[in-house]
Amino acid sequence: MKLKPHRLLAKVLVYGTLLLIAMVWTVPTFGLLVSSFRSADDVSRSGWWTVLQNPAEANLSLDNYRIVLGTAGDDPRLKAKIRAGQENINLLTSVVNSLTVTIPATVIPILIAAFAAYGFAWIRFPGRRPFFIGVVALLVVPLQISLIPILRDYLKLDLNGTFLGVWLAHTGFGLPLAIYLLYNYISSLPRDILESAFMDGASHFTIFMRLVLPLSLPALASFAIFQFLWVWNDLLVALVFLGARPEVEVLTQRLLGMLGTFGTDWHLLTAGAFVSMVLPLVVFFSLQRYFVRGLLAGSVKG
Amino acid sequence: MESLEVKKPGGLVQWLVTNLGRILVSLFIPAITFIVLWRTFIFMRDTSAPQWITAVVAIIWGVGGLAALFLLANWTIERLPVAWRVRMTPFVFVGPALAILAWYLFLPTLRTFYFSLFDKSGQFIGLENYVYAFTSQPMLESFRNNLIWLVVGTGLSVGFGLLIAILADRTHPRFETLIKALIFMPMAISMVGASVIWKFIYEFRPEGAVQIGLLNAIVVALGGKPQAWLILKPWNTLFLVAILIWLQTGYAMVIISAAIKGIQEELLEAARIDGANEVQVFFSIIIPTIRGTLVTVSTTIVIFTLKIFDIVLSMTGGNFGTQVIANEQYTQMFRAFNFGRGAAIAVVLLLAVVPVMWYNLRQFGRQTEAF
Known part of the structure; x- marks a missing residue:
C-alpha cells in the first residue's frame, strides 16, 4: 500500500513523537540500572552514558549488589572496595522485612473485603445502604488523618514497631477501595447461579467459599496487585508504625536512610534502588493485564 | 405495603x-x-x-x-x-x-x-493550632507548593497521558503495546526509588568538573553552566513535580486510552466523511465523549498529589522552599513531637478532599436508587 506524502509525514511524526516520549520515560531507569553495575570510581569519574560509547571498556560487575545485600563474605577483593560505614548495609534483611510486611498486608484485606463485598451484594440486612455509603465516603479520606490516633493506640497496646501493627494499618487503609472494587464485581455475578445454589439449600458461607470466591478470582487478582505494589512501595506507614530499627525496617526506609548517609555513593544507591524495584517490576509486568483492569474499575482511591 | x-x-x-x-x-x-x-x-x-x-x-x-x-x-x-x-x-x-x-x-x-485542640503539653488551646495551620510561614509555603504540585503535576500528567493515548491509538498494535508498557513502568516504582533515580539525574558538580548527572551533562554540552537544581529557588519544586509526572502519566494514559478505544468507530468515521479534520474530531468528538474519564483521572491524581510526601522527604527533606502539607505534618509529629499541630494539619488535608467525597456520594446515590 502506498501512502500519500502528507499521510506518510503524519505517520513519521506520530511514531517519532511516541518514540521520543518513551525514551525520556525510560532513560532515567536505564541510567540507574547501568550505574548499579559500575565501580565506585567509574561512577564518580564519568557519566553512565559513556558505557554506551565504549561498551568494550565498561567493566561491569555485580560487586555493588553484593555489597548492598551484605553477601560480600570474605572476598578480599570486595572487602577492599567497602569503605568505613558501608559494611552493614545488609539490604537482604530489609527484603525479608518487606516481604513479611507485604504478603499478609495484601492477603488480609482481600479476605476481609471479599466477605464484606459479598455481604453487601447478596445479603439483605438492616443498615446495609448507610454502611455501604460510609465505605464510599471513606474512599478518599487521607490516611494522614489516622496517624496520630492509631499511633496513640499502638503505644498503649505495645503494638508499635511490630509487623502486626503495620499489617492492620495497611488493612484499614486499603479496605475501602478493596470493598468497593470487589463489591462492583461480586454484585454483578449472574443472579441465577447464586439463586439456584440457594434453592439447593446452600448457606451463604458455602456459596461464598465454593462459588463466589472462585468466580471472583480476576477481581481478587486485580486488587491483590494494587495492594501489593502499594504496600511494597509505601514509606509513610512504615516510618510511622514500624519505626527506625534496622531489624524491622523495610526497603523503602533503608533506601531513604541510604540517601541520607551515602548521598554521593551513587554506585551503592543505584544498586540499592534497583534491589527495591526488582520484585514490583516483575509482578507488574507479568500481571499487567489484571492491574489495568483494577485501575479501570476503581479510579477513585484516596 | x-x-x-x-x-x-x-x-x-x-x-x-x-x-x-x-x-x-x-x-x-x-x-x-x-x-x-x-x-x-x-x-x-x-x-x-x-x-x-x-x-x-x-x-x-x-x-x-x-x-x-x-x-x-x-x-x-x-x-x-x-x-x-x-x-x-x-x-x-x-x-x-x-x-x-x-x-x-x-x-x-x-x-x-x-x-487538634490541644498543645504539646496537653493543654486545651482551642483553635490555636489552626492559626498555625493557616497562617504560619511553613504552612503558607506548603500551600503555595501544593498548589504548584496540583496544577502542574496533574495538568501535565493528564496532558501527556492524553497525548500519548491519542497518538498510540493510531499506531501498529504491537508498537502501541510496547510504548504504553514503557511509559506505564514507573507506576511499579516506589516514590523513594524514583527519588534515587531522579536525584542521580539532578546530581551537581561544580563548573569544570565532570558532570555525572544527566541534566547537568546536557546543560554543559549545550554550553550552559551546571546548576544545583534541587536548591535552585523557586524552580526546585518543579524539578520535584517532574518526578510525579514521570510516575503518574502512565496511569492517566491507561485510563484515557481505554476510554478512547470505547468511542464508537462510526461516530469518528461519520465526522471524517463530513469533512472534519483530525483536530476538529479531537476537540468536538473525542474530548466531549471522554470528559467524564478526564474528570475522574484528574480527581484521582489531585487526591494523590495533595498527600505528596515521599518525594519531598527523600529529595530535599522539605528544605530550600520545597515544603508541602503532608511533609510539614510529618515534621510536626516526628521532629517537633507536636501532635496537636500535626492533627490540625491532618484536618486541613481532610477538608481539602471533602468536595470529592461529596461528589462521590452524590454519584453513588444516583447510580444506585435501588441499592
Whole structure:
C-alpha cells in the first residue's frame, strides 16, 4: 500500500513523537540500572552514558549488589572496595522485612473485603445502604488523618514497631477501595447461579467459599496487585508504625536512610534502588493485564 | 405495603438482644484474631530464631489465623436456631470490615479533630493550632507548593497521558503495546526509588568538573553552566513535580486510552466523511465523549498529589522552599513531637478532599436508587 506524502509525514511524526516520549520515560531507569553495575570510581569519574560509547571498556560487575545485600563474605577483593560505614548495609534483611510486611498486608484485606463485598451484594440486612455509603465516603479520606490516633493506640497496646501493627494499618487503609472494587464485581455475578445454589439449600458461607470466591478470582487478582505494589512501595506507614530499627525496617526506609548517609555513593544507591524495584517490576509486568483492569474499575482511591 | 421490619411480641427486648448480638459478632473475629496474633508476636519477638523463619511463621499466622477465624465464626453461627442464624449471618460477613474501618478511618477523623485542640503539653488551646495551620510561614509555603504540585503535576500528567493515548491509538498494535508498557513502568516504582533515580539525574558538580548527572551533562554540552537544581529557588519544586509526572502519566494514559478505544468507530468515521479534520474530531468528538474519564483521572491524581510526601522527604527533606502539607505534618509529629499541630494539619488535608467525597456520594446515590 502506498501512502500519500502528507499521510506518510503524519505517520513519521506520530511514531517519532511516541518514540521520543518513551525514551525520556525510560532513560532515567536505564541510567540507574547501568550505574548499579559500575565501580565506585567509574561512577564518580564519568557519566553512565559513556558505557554506551565504549561498551568494550565498561567493566561491569555485580560487586555493588553484593555489597548492598551484605553477601560480600570474605572476598578480599570486595572487602577492599567497602569503605568505613558501608559494611552493614545488609539490604537482604530489609527484603525479608518487606516481604513479611507485604504478603499478609495484601492477603488480609482481600479476605476481609471479599466477605464484606459479598455481604453487601447478596445479603439483605438492616443498615446495609448507610454502611455501604460510609465505605464510599471513606474512599478518599487521607490516611494522614489516622496517624496520630492509631499511633496513640499502638503505644498503649505495645503494638508499635511490630509487623502486626503495620499489617492492620495497611488493612484499614486499603479496605475501602478493596470493598468497593470487589463489591462492583461480586454484585454483578449472574443472579441465577447464586439463586439456584440457594434453592439447593446452600448457606451463604458455602456459596461464598465454593462459588463466589472462585468466580471472583480476576477481581481478587486485580486488587491483590494494587495492594501489593502499594504496600511494597509505601514509606509513610512504615516510618510511622514500624519505626527506625534496622531489624524491622523495610526497603523503602533503608533506601531513604541510604540517601541520607551515602548521598554521593551513587554506585551503592543505584544498586540499592534497583534491589527495591526488582520484585514490583516483575509482578507488574507479568500481571499487567489484571492491574489495568483494577485501575479501570476503581479510579477513585484516596 | 408491609414494612420489612416485622414487629414481633416483646419487640424491644428482641431488638436489643439482636443488635447486641450483631455487635458482638462484628467484634468477635477481629478481636480474637487480634489477641491470638498479638500473643504470638510477643512470643516471637522474644525468640532468637533466624529472621526468615520468624517471617514465614508470621505470615502463616497472620493469614491462616484470619481464615480460621472466619471458619470458626461460621461454624458457631450455623449452630444457632434458624431465626438467629438469619439475623447474624450478615454480620459475620460485613462486621469485621466495619469494625476495622471504624477503628482505622472513621473514629480517627473525630479523634484527630479532638487532638487538634490541644498543645504539646496537653493543654486545651482551642483553635490555636489552626492559626498555625493557616497562617504560619511553613504552612503558607506548603500551600503555595501544593498548589504548584496540583496544577502542574496533574495538568501535565493528564496532558501527556492524553497525548500519548491519542497518538498510540493510531499506531501498529504491537508498537502501541510496547510504548504504553514503557511509559506505564514507573507506576511499579516506589516514590523513594524514583527519588534515587531522579536525584542521580539532578546530581551537581561544580563548573569544570565532570558532570555525572544527566541534566547537568546536557546543560554543559549545550554550553550552559551546571546548576544545583534541587536548591535552585523557586524552580526546585518543579524539578520535584517532574518526578510525579514521570510516575503518574502512565496511569492517566491507561485510563484515557481505554476510554478512547470505547468511542464508537462510526461516530469518528461519520465526522471524517463530513469533512472534519483530525483536530476538529479531537476537540468536538473525542474530548466531549471522554470528559467524564478526564474528570475522574484528574480527581484521582489531585487526591494523590495533595498527600505528596515521599518525594519531598527523600529529595530535599522539605528544605530550600520545597515544603508541602503532608511533609510539614510529618515534621510536626516526628521532629517537633507536636501532635496537636500535626492533627490540625491532618484536618486541613481532610477538608481539602471533602468536595470529592461529596461528589462521590452524590454519584453513588444516583447510580444506585435501588441499592
